[in-house]
Amino acid sequence: QSALSQPRSVSGSPGQSVTISCTGTSSDVGTYKTVSWYQQHPGKAPKLMIFDVSKRPSGVPDRFSGSKSGNTASLTISGLQGEDEADYYCCAYAGRYTFVFGTGTQVAVL
Amino acid sequence: EVQLVQSGAEVKRPGESLKISCKPSGYTFTSYWIGWVRQMPGKGLEWVGIIYCGDSDTRYSPSFQGQVTISADKSISTAYLQWSSLKASDTAIYYCARSDGVAILDYWGQGTLVTVSS
Numbered sequence: 001q002s003a004l005s006q007p008r009s010v011s012g013s014p015g016q017s018v019t020i021s022c023t024g025t026s027s028d029v030g031t032y033k034t035v036s037w038y039q040q041h042p043g044k045a046p047k048l049m050i051f052d053v054s055k056r057p058s059g060v061p062d063r064f065s066g067s068k069s070g071n072t073a074s075l076t077i078s079g080l081q082g083e084d085e086a087d088y089y090c091c092a093y094a095g096r097y098t099f100v101f102g103t104g105t106q107v108a109v110l
Numbered sequence: 111e112v113q114l115v116q117s118g119a120e121v122k123r124p125g126e127s128l129k130i131s132c133k134p135s136g137y138t139f140t141s142y143w144i145g146w147v148r149q150m151p152g153k154g155l156e157w158v159g160i161i162y163c164g165d166s167d168t169r170y171s172p173s174f175q176g177q178v179t180i181s182a183d184k185s186i187s188t189a190y191l192q193w194s195s196l197k198a199s200d201t202a203i204y205y206c207a208r209s210d211g212v213a214i215l216d217y218w219g220q221g222t223l224v225t226v227s228s
Contacts, residue, residue: 043219048215051213097167098160101155103154
């Protein structure tokens with residue numbers, strides 16, 4: 001069970017859009033419609049931002065969106081804001097009640 | 111309001127045992143899973159394992175199988191993560207989170223810092 005692959009960092013100016021990829025295999029991302037994304041600010045617990053590939057929990061701004069194609073899921077942040085600067089992790093179901101996280105991506109707002 | 115409150119920071123010696131706790135409130139304990147996640151210093155999130163609090167059905171990441179034990183006590187609505195013999199490499203923050211059992215971790219505890227040092 002290897003970690004899902006994410007870019008180490010992405011950056012953008014305020015108002016721009018950034019997209020973070022999350023590449024797995026046909027045993028996890030490619031099979032199940034249960035990819036979630038988490039935001040983590042330094043020293044804080046992670047926060048659920050997207051679940052079931054593209055659904056947003058109540059209270060998460062609609063500038064966060066998710067999608068999936070084949071073995072790769074993506075998180076897009078539109079209209080980037082300073083408060084979006086954080087680490088982001090994807091997580092996928094891998095069957096038999098097991099999960100796997102991505103390697104994490106640091107988002108910088110320039 | 112759903113909350114998960116974890117036990118406080120621990121400092122232990124290699125070889126010692128440890129049990130940390132996670133006490134949820136604001137929902138029916140036995141209707142959800144509780145997952146445990148490790149974050150080593152300066153590193154990413156790693157899934158440790160998960161327990162269904164209704165019947166204690168437990169699943170582990172292959173990386174943690176045999177290294178830790180996850181349990182739950184329905185009578186006091188508390189989940190646990192324990193080690194029988196700690197190693198320096200167990201030094202990390204450990205988070206608990208409520209789960210539906212299929213990759214949604216919707217509410218998280220504040221984390222418990224475990225430091226193992228001689």
